[in-house]
Amino acid sequence: xxxxxxxxxxxxxxxxxxxxxxxxxxxxxxxxxxxxxxxxxxxxxxxxxxxxxxxxxxxxxxxxxxxxxxxxxxxxxxxxxxxxxxxxxxxxxxxxxxxxxxxxxxxxxxxxxxxxxxxxxxxxxxxxxxxxxxxxxxxxxxxxxxxxxxxxxxxxxxxxxxxxxxxxxxxxxxxxxxxxxxxxxxxxxxxxxxxxxxxxxxxxxxxxxxxxxxxxxxxxxxxxxxxxxxxxxxxxxxxxxxxxxxxxxxxxxxxxxxxxxxxxxxxxxxxxxxxxxxxxxxxxxxxxxxxxxxxxxxxxxxxxxxxxxxxxxxxxxxxxxxxxxxxxxxxxxxxxxxxxxxxxxxxxxxxxxxxxxxxxxxxxxxxxxxxxxxxxxxxxxxxxxxx
Numbered sequence: 234x235x236x237x238x239x240x241x242x243x244x245x246x247x248x249x250x251x252x253x254x255x256x257x258x259x260x261x262x263x264x265x266x267x268x269x270x271x272x273x274x275x276x277x278x279x280x281x282x283x284x285x286x287x288x289x290x291x292x293x294x295x296x297x298x299x300x301x302x303x304x305x306x307x308x309x310x311x312x313x314x315x316x317x318x319x320x321x322x323x324x325x326x327x328x329x330x331x332x333x334x335x336x337x338x339x340x341x342x343x344x345x346x347x348x349x350x351x352x353x354x355x356x357x358x359x360x361x362x363x364x365x366x367x368x369x370x371x372x373x374x375x376x377x378x379x380x381x382x383x384x385x386x387x388x389x390x391x392x393x394x395x396x397x398x399x400x401x402x403x404x405x406x407x408x409x410x411x412x413x414x415x416x417x418x419x420x421x422x423x424x425x426x427x428x429x430x431x432x433x434x435x436x437x438x439x440x441x442x443x444x445x446x447x448x449x450x451x452x453x454x455x456x457x458x459x460x461x462x463x464x465x466x467x468x469x470x471x472x473x474x475x476x477x478x479x480x481x482x483x484x485x486x487x488x489x490x491x492x493x494x495x496x497x498x499x500x501x502x503x504x505x506x507x508x509x510x511x512x513x514x515x516x517x518x519x520x521x522x523x524x525x526x527x528x529x530x531x532x533x534x535x536x537x538x539x540x541x542x543x544x545x546x547x548x549x550x551x552x553x554x555x556x557x558x559x560x561x562x563x564x565x566x567x568x569x570x571x572x573x574x575x576x577x578x579x580x581x582x583x584x585x586x587x588x589x590x591x592x593x594x595x596x597x598x599x600x601x602x603x604x605x606x607x608x609x610x611x612x613x614x615x616x617x618x619x620x
Contacts, residue, residue, distance in 0.1 A: 235549060311430060
């Protein structure tokens with residue numbers, strides 16, 4: 234049975250062209266880029282070439298990019314790095330209630346050691362009101378961190394409007410753009426952000442490699458100390474093959490981003506429209522239009538998402554009931570609760586996130602099998618009979 238993979242926001246398969254680019258650096262091009270002999274210059278150049286490609290992808294300068302072990306590390310570095318660097322100026326940070334756990338748990342850690350964090354609410358679509366940012370900034374505010382696009386519901390935030398406020402107030406602004414980079418055009422200078430996190434495995438690159446954009450001249454504390462790799466900002470011998478893969482994935486994304494959107498959005502729209510027609514008592518979570526073109530999050534009333542996932546898995550269909558990082562938890566999605574979805578409906582949520590290897594046959598299969606699954610589960614649900 235062919236797997237129908239519809240969980241691209243959790244991770245993407247590596248593009249074969251990325252694997253091909255990485256292969257030499259997993260075999261004969263293994264040399265430490267910090268060494269001085271000739272072979273090491275090859276690996277050093279490969280890293281710098283990839284840095285330039287990632288910089289171009291987001292409109293940055295190569296020297297503003299440091300490589301990390303992934304999106305979570307980039308978020309940690311951005312938030313803790315600024316907090317530790319500017320703690321003498323102030324200890325107040327601002328974020329939103331729907332951030333990825335890499336941001337939320339980092340903020341909770343900082344609260345334990347004396348920092349004060351404000352968690353801004355969102356509207357029913359998951360959007361942060363820029364005015365709430367303005368009103369929450371204090372004299373001791375040192376950082377605002379608001380994600381670019383939500384990993385669960387796909388809603389995109391008014392990043393440029395928020396950055397205008399933070400610039401005016403003299404506050405550093407970080408955005409977790411892990412779900413956005415590689416899907417939509419991004420230019421850090423147009424956005425006005427000071428720090429931006431990304432991860433290669435979200436746009437057909439390898440896992441275990443990400444990057445952090447740090448605006449030129451910005452003071453930030455390092456989290457890893459040791460050697461002088463990444464201009465002293467992130468010690469440790471570089472993951473050369475991963476970095477090369479990230480660079481190749483960035484290069485492909487720049488060339489094919491528009492084509493990918495043109496292919497995926499009609500698939501997502503068909504899935505959404507047909508499920509609305511065929512399944513009663515369904516809620517579409519996230520903004521109707523200001524949403525990533527590949528993402529569909531639905532709450533199906535009166536049944537549990539876990540049951541739907543199991544039956545879909547039997548049919549060879551891989552989807553999610555929330556973010557992959559929280560998949561081991563029985564708690565409902567904090568994102569859905571924050572946008573006002575009742576707890577009993579949040580438990581019945583599914584997230585479909587599409588990618589470039591999907592086609593209409595995949596969508597037709599979901600449309601065929603999901604309504605009967607819902608009907609079967611509702612037939613044994615005490616909640617369905619009491620509605």
